[in-house]
Amino acid sequence: xxxxxSQLSIFFGTLIMVTACTTYxxxxxxxxxxxxxxxxxxKSITLGNQLEVLLISDPETDQAAAAMDVRVGQFQDxxxxxxxxxxLEHMLFLGTEKYPNSDEYGRYLSTHxxxxxxxxxxxxxxxxxxxxxxxxxxxxxRFSQFFIAPTFDPQFVKREINAVNSEHxxxxxxxxxxxxxxxxxxxxxxxxxxxxxxxxxxxxQDNPDDHSLLRNQLIRFYQEHYSANTMKLVILxxxxxxxxxxxxxxxxxxxKNRNLSIQTDSKVPIISAPLPRLISITPIKTTRSxxxxxxxxxxxxxxxxxxxxxxxxxxxxxxQGSILAHFKEKGWATSLSxxxxxxxRTFNFFNIRIGLTKEGVKHINEINxxxxxxxxxxxxxxxxxxxxxxxxxxxxxxxxxREKESPYGYVSDLAARSHDVKAAHILASRWLYKEFRxxxxxxILKRLIPENLQMVLTAPNLVTxxxxxxxxxxxxxxxxxxxxxxxxxxxxSDPGLQLPxxxxxxxxxxxxxxxxxxxxxxxxxxxxxxSKIWFKQAQKFKVPKGNVKVLLSTPExxxxxxxxxxxxxxxxxxxxxxxxxxxxxxVAGLHYSISNSVRGLEIxxxxxxxNLPLLFERILRASKNLQVDETKFKIFKxxxxxxxxxxxxxxxxxxxxxxxxxxxxxTLWHTDDYLRIIEQIDIEKLRAFIPKLIAHTHIEVLxxxxxxxxxxxxxxxxxxxxxxxxxxxPLQPIEERTLNLPPASAYQYQFGVEDVNSAVQLYYQLGPxxxxxxxxxxxxxxxxxxxxxxxxxxxxxxxxxxxxxxRVNNKIDGMFFMIQSSDRAPxxxxxxxxxxxxxxxxxxxxxxPQEFEKFRASAIAKREEKPKxxxxxxxxxxxxxxxxxxxxxxxxxxxxxxKRVELKEIVALYDNMLLQSETVKEISVQAVGKxxxxxxxxxxxxxxxxxxxxxxxxxDNPTGSVPLLKSx
Numbered sequence: 001x002x003x004x005x006s007q008l009s010i011f012f013g014t015l016i017m018v019t020a021c022t023t024y025x026x027x028x029x030x031x032x033x034x035x036x037x038x039x040x041x042x043k044s045i046t047l048g049n050q051l052e053v054l055l056i057s058d059p060e061t062d063q064a065a066a067a068m069d070v071r072v073g074q075f076q077d078x079x080x081x082x083x084x085x086x087x088l089e090h091m092l093f094l095g096t097e098k099y100p101n102s103d104e105y106g107r108y109l110s111t112h113x114x115x116x117x118x119x120x121x122x123x124x125x126x127x128x129x130x131x132x133x134x135x136x137x138x139x140x141x142r143f144s145q146f147f148i149a150p151t152f153d154p155q156f157v158k159r160e161i162n163a164v165n166s167e168h169x170x171x172x173x174x175x176x177x178x179x180x181x182x183x184x185x186x187x188x189x190x191x192x193x194x195x196x197x198x199x200x201x202x203x204x205q206d207n208p209d210d211h212s213l214l215r216n217q218l219i220r221f222y223q224e225h226y227s228a229n230t231m232k233l234v235i236l237x238x239x240x241x242x243x244x245x246x247x248x249x250x251x252x253x254x255x256k257n258r259n260l261s262i263q264t265d266s267k268v269p270i271i272s273a274p275l276p277r278l279i280s281i282t283p284i285k286t287t288r289s290x291x292x293x294x295x296x297x298x299x300x301x302x303x304x305x306x307x308x309x310x311x312x313x314x315x316x317x318x319x320q321g322s323i324l325a326h327f328k329e330k331g332w333a334t335s336l337s338x339x340x341x342x343x344x345r346t347f348n349f350f351n352i353r354i355g356l357t358k359e360g361v362k363h364i365n366e367i368n369x370x371x372x373x374x375x376x377x378x379x380x381x382x383x384x385x386x387x388x389x390x391x392x393x394x395x396x397x398x399x400x401x402r403e404k405e406s407p408y409g410y411v412s413d414l415a416a417r418s419h420d421v422k423a424a425h426i427l428a429s430r431w432l433y434k435e436f437r438x439x440x441x442x443x444i445l446k447r448l449i450p451e452n453l454q455m456v457l458t459a460p461n462l463v464t465x466x467x468x469x470x471x472x473x474x475x476x477x478x479x480x481x482x483x484x485x486x487x488x489x490x491x492x493s494d495p496g497l498q499l500p501x502x503x504x505x506x507x508x509x510x511x512x513x514x515x516x517x518x519x520x521x522x523x524x525x526x527x528x529x530x531s532k533i534w535f536k537q538a539q540k541f542k543v544p545k546g547n548v549k550v551l552l553s554t555p556e557x558x559x560x561x562x563x564x565x566x567x568x569x570x571x572x573x574x575x576x577x578x579x580x581x582x583x584x585x586x587v588a589g590l591h592y593s594i595s596n597s598v599r600g601l602e603i604x605x606x607x608x609x610x611n612l613p614l615l616f617e618r619i620l621r622a623s624k625n626l627q628v629d630e631t632k633f634k635i636f637k638x639x640x641x642x643x644x645x646x647x648x649x650x651x652x653x654x655x656x657x658x659x660x661x662x663x664x665x666x667t668l669w670h671t672d673d674y675l676r677i678i679e680q681i682d683i684e685k686l687r688a689f690i691p692k693l694i695a696h697t698h699i700e701v702l703x704x705x706x707x708x709x710x711x712x713x714x715x716x717x718x719x720x721x722x723x724x725x726x727x728x729x730p731l732q733p734i735e736e737r738t739l740n741l742p743p744a745s746a747y748q749y750q751f752g753v754e755d756v757n758s759a760v761q762l763y764y765q766l767g768p769x770x771x772x773x774x775x776x777x778x779x780x781x782x783x784x785x786x787x788x789x790x791x792x793x794x795x796x797x798x799x800x801x802x803x804x805x806x807r808v809n810n811k812i813d814g815m816f817f818m819i820q821s822s823d824r825a826p827x828x829x830x831x832x833x834x835x836x837x838x839x840x841x842x843x844x845x846x847x848x849p850q851e852f853e854k855f856r857a858s859a860i861a862k863r864e865e866k867p868k869x870x871x872x873x874x875x876x877x878x879x880x881x882x883x884x885x886x887x888x889x890x891x892x893x894x895x896x897x898x899k900r901v902e903l904k905e906i907v908a909l910y911d912n913m914l915l916q917s918e919t920v921k922e923i924s925v926q927a928v929g930k931x932x933x934x935x936x937x938x939x940x941x942x943x944x945x946x947x948x949x950x951x952x953x954x955x956d957n958p959t960g961s962v963p964l965l966k967s968x
């Protein structure tokens with residue numbers, strides 16, 4: 001163990017002092033830098049075909065996972081077939097020689113509690129999946145065939161073009177995509193970044209009736225770019241390393257090694273046009289931002305030294321004296337981030353992104369002047385190494401106490417990073433700070449100058465004279481004048497601008513609290529009419545961290561839409577007032593959030609407990625003594641207005657989802673309600689409201705982790721002192737209720753959207769949750785999910801977004817079905833959903849017993865799955881508390897039901913919920929895009945959602961039984 005710590009200290013320095021230390025597990029393979037808290041075993045191997053594999057043995061895991069990263073992406077697309085790499089990614093899911101059925105892979109994973117995904121980036125294509133730990137072999141067998149013998153079935157070549165086109169159509173009104181493609185269009189035409197990476201019908205389809213040419217090109221592209229020596233594989237399972245190594249050889253040894261050489265050319269500049277220049281973009285939604293983009297040489301090879309990170313830490317600082325603090329004081333900006341923007345193996349940008357206010361758009365020159373003054377301060381500073389050392393110390397602490405994460409995302413990330421870091425650093429590369437390299441920092445700083453600037457201004461009503469080709473997004477380009485450049489260099493630096501001070505929140509010594517509350521679930525350590533305080537230490541995870549969750553319930557927060565809007569304003573202003581103080585804490589791993597909901601206010605804190613009480617007490621003081629600044633009041637009020645307005649410009653499926661949520665909820669205020677009243681709120685009205693909001697609340701707290709019960713009792717007393725009035729009567733609990741749809745109902749709500757796509761969401765309601773009903777719905781969803789997707793997405797090609805799911809609203813069970821399409825109107829989509837449900841009944845009733853047992857086993861395994869880290873465990877407990885179930889053993893009860901459930905019960909529920917007209921409780925929401933017309937519907941039409949809800953009753957939302965108070 002001493003030897004291992006020595007190895008870590010080369011890169012991290014002395015590890016932090018831990019008192020009452022827990023037991024570390026020595027790593028299996030000392031050639032990899034590994035956190036002492038990481039209990040998994042790792043091994044890197046190279047197969048005979050030169051495929052490099054990282055094996056991860058985790059006997060404690062509930063889910064196995066694997067990922068393959070292929071070093072080919074959008075940059076390798078032929079100029080006359082843009083989007084081909086992305087199209088190939090789609091095609092590999094649709095059948096192989098060994099498993100020709102197009103849904104074999106997805107169905108296998110779904111049956112065994114798993115799922116998959118993939119993405120195509122500039123230079124990589126990444127495929128990954130997760131599956132129940134006992135079914136890794138079958139998943140690897142099917143997955144490996146992607147890279148051995150895909151069929152490129154001609155019928156799916158034809159169909160999947162439509163899926164890629166639908167994916168593009170889904171993004172056509174997304175401002176982020178539009179702005180990104182403008183950057184690509186305005187880049188150097190000789191650089192591969194200039195290409196259109198998604199692809200659509202225009203780039204992929206030649207002849208609608210003959211796709212043989214495309215298929216031939218697809219096969220040739222696969223053969224030219226998919227080779228074992230250009231792939232990186234990661235496998236994570238419960239098995240030992242020798243067993244995993246045998247699996248890697250068995251399933252992936254047959255991948256052909258074509259001995260491809262990887263070409264990277266960093267000599268072609270990303271921008272060929274003269275700099276500095278301004279790109280002006282008019283967005284669809286009301287958003288405002290300024291991006292200062294500085295082209296850099298590639299930076300990935302310097303991951304051990306983090307020069308970009310050090311500068312990001314300084315320029316992106318939000319504490320006292322920072323650029324952002326200065327801009328907020330002026331009323332010009334609401335956010336600022338800095339760091340490596342667009343980039344890859346052949347190019348990079350240093351990007352400073354500023355979220356602007358209306359007023360900020362009028363002061364672009366002043367903003368730039370301040371930014372360059374601050375950069376000049378950095379250039380003149382003689383203590384940059386201290387910031388490197390501070391970042392190194394924070395990284396050291398984070399890595400030392402690194403917890404497990406989802407296997408699904410973990411393997412994907414490791415596979416992607418494997419191409420660009422040393423094998424020994426694969427686990428630690430993000431946290432390595434090997435040594436301070438002033439030459440690398442200076443090499444970046446000398447490029448952060450006005451003459452090397454691409455400035456991107458996004459705001460409504462800018463002057464534009466061009467349309468981007470693929471999204472038809474308006475933009476303009478102009479040269480920045482020499483006069484502006486000179487003005488940004490001149491002027492005396494504002495004395496308020498200062499580089500960050502030493503971070504006071506970095507823990508020096510971490511102490512494990514004496515063990516208490518050793519039970520499996522949280523216990524009540526205080527229970528009175530005004531407060532419930534839950535406490536649990538986290539012995540299982542053995543990390544010196546803790547989470548505190550606080551719910552302050554009050555009817556004042558949501559009684560009227562005006563009060564709901566003012567509560568939101570209060571939380572926004574409160575967070576803003578705390579930002580300069582709390583930002584260093586967040587950098588040091590101590591995070592907090594404040595939000596509002598129907599029930600009131602929620603405060604969350606998490607991190608190392610050494611300084612958590614300091615932050616907690618500061619939040620309470622600020623909550624009680626908030627001074628409402630008039631300038632910031634106007635900014636945040638306008639922000640609420642614009643965000644609500646933008647919500648109505650969202651994609652069709654987002655709109656359908658929101659409207660369904662509104663229809664089913666008794667207490668939810670609609671976006672249009674906020675827009676109607678927001679201008680009526682003035683600063684005096686808000687100032688008068690705040691004392692009422694926080695005067696008397698019901699308090700519920702969960703403290704989970706490395707705390708003592710005495711400390712939590714003290715903090716809860718502070719909460720009571722600040723948010724309760726002992727002279728007032730206890731508050732009645734706030735009840736969120738769900739609409740009770742009558743039997744034999746089929747309601748429909750239809751509305752237009754500003755989107756080329758249409759969407760339908762179809763919801764079927766059952767009733768109040770029981771363990772029996774909930775597991776039946778869950779099993780049904782698991783059985784139905786992949787056939788639904790395969791038929792309507794893969795076979796019928798109705799749209800890119802096709803999914804179904806179990807839906808629980810305030811303890812009411814139901815199911816939903818969703819499709820978004822640019823080609824078909826909502827009434828057609830709804831008809832196809834209903835036809836599928838009618839036809840699937842036979843498939844369900846004839847499900848072979850052995851298949852049903854697989855689904856049952858998967859459902860049980862899902863409930864037996866243990867949290868992988870402290871945050872997951874905290875959230876599980878908090879969900880039980882915040883929803884007022886108070887039943888921490890509900891999963892065990894559902895497992896007991898699952899073990900005796902029969903298929904005929906699922907069929908009966910299917911008939912009752914989805915097919916029998918006298919019992920069906922149905923409501924559909926149809927978002928009609930600009931390409932389609934509102935149709936005449938036969939069902940009960942909803943013309944006014946609010947009036948419709950007024951005609952029906954709502955289910956009760958009962959509170960569960962609260963466990964007895966733990967005696968001290």
